Amino acid sequence: MAAKTLTIDGKQISADECATILEAAADAGITIPTLCHLEGVYDVGACRLCLVEVTGISKLLPACTTKVAEGMEIRTDTERLIRYRRMTLELLLAERNHVCAVCVANGHCELQTLAFNQGVDHVRYEYCFPKWEVDNSHALFGMDHNRCLLCTRCVRVCWHIEGAGTKNVSGRGAKARIISDLNQPWGTSDTCTKCGKCVMACPTGALFYKGSTNSEMERDRDKLEFIVTAREKKQWIA
């Protein structure tokens, strides 16, 4: 496998030619904030939080879906990027109904953590206050559309780790939503194996174990990584 040499934030690095900018940065100890990226499943570039600047390219590129190239000069920490990251997080918080104080994921939520780490002390956009449902029809899990970011992590683990294909996205734009099977109550799905991988994958309080209340929803993402490593590398290591 050929190696590419490039710089990230001025640091000279070499990376495998198949690596994404995100992977190359991680190897070099540079953290790029992500939200829709999940170790173990392919990337879709849905959240735009991982945008980086590449010299010579005027638009910003998502680090998670852009492959490295020879001589690339990448910046992850410019003022423009910091400004856009904050904007993206504020727009995500304004789009649906995020009431952290009464959320199952309070204290264990990736959106919440990213927001404070990027210095979001308030949301400058008008909150949309849309009306969304909670689907509590499943025996073990619940889905609160008020907290969903449409990152599609749940969809990807459902199709590509579990292979069940229960979860999907329906609709477009602000009306897009996560559905089960043919847009029916989750509890009536024939394909759901009740494995709970979607719940483990969700970054927010949108998917939860039934019975968890305010701040109780902690998830075990290591389990997903364990399964992926076992499948891809035939190594059963925890």
Added chain:
Amino acid sequence: MDRLRVSTVWLGGCAGCHMSFLDLDEVLIELAARIELVYSPLIDVKEYPENVDLCLVEGAVCNEDNLDMIHKIRARTKVLVSFGDCAVTANVPAIRNQLGLKNGESVLQRAYVEGAQAMGGLPQEPGIVPALLDRVMPVHEVVYVDYFVPGCPPPADHIQAVMNQVLSGAEPRLQGAQLKFG
């Protein structure tokens, strides 16, 4: 040195932020020497005074009273701080916004008529019971806010940090996990 003229107000919130302020415990005694509390639900002053240096606003803007009050506060205060999630995000009081416009009526209907065990009826006392606004708003949607202290409620040590920064003449600046909502 003149003591800093500080006020705290309680709009649409649960008083939890004020409870958290009281959680400053013995620090309150030190603070008392450096600030003068000129208006607050904790003291008995009826009218919001002029020339206030710093105001901590708890709560969202939910009714006409809150709306009048926040304009008055802004006009008479140098530095306005949104104090706690209800002021910063509109938080729990704004859940009724999801019911669409006219939710002011429907929530009262639900609470005072459908949920009443006896003597159901909408509360109506013009001049005494303020009418609900159609849409609950965070404070910065109504007036300019200088600083934000998120948290439901903000822990006492965050309040202390902000007060110390203000008293030492520095810009109040909370960082990282100190900015956590919820």
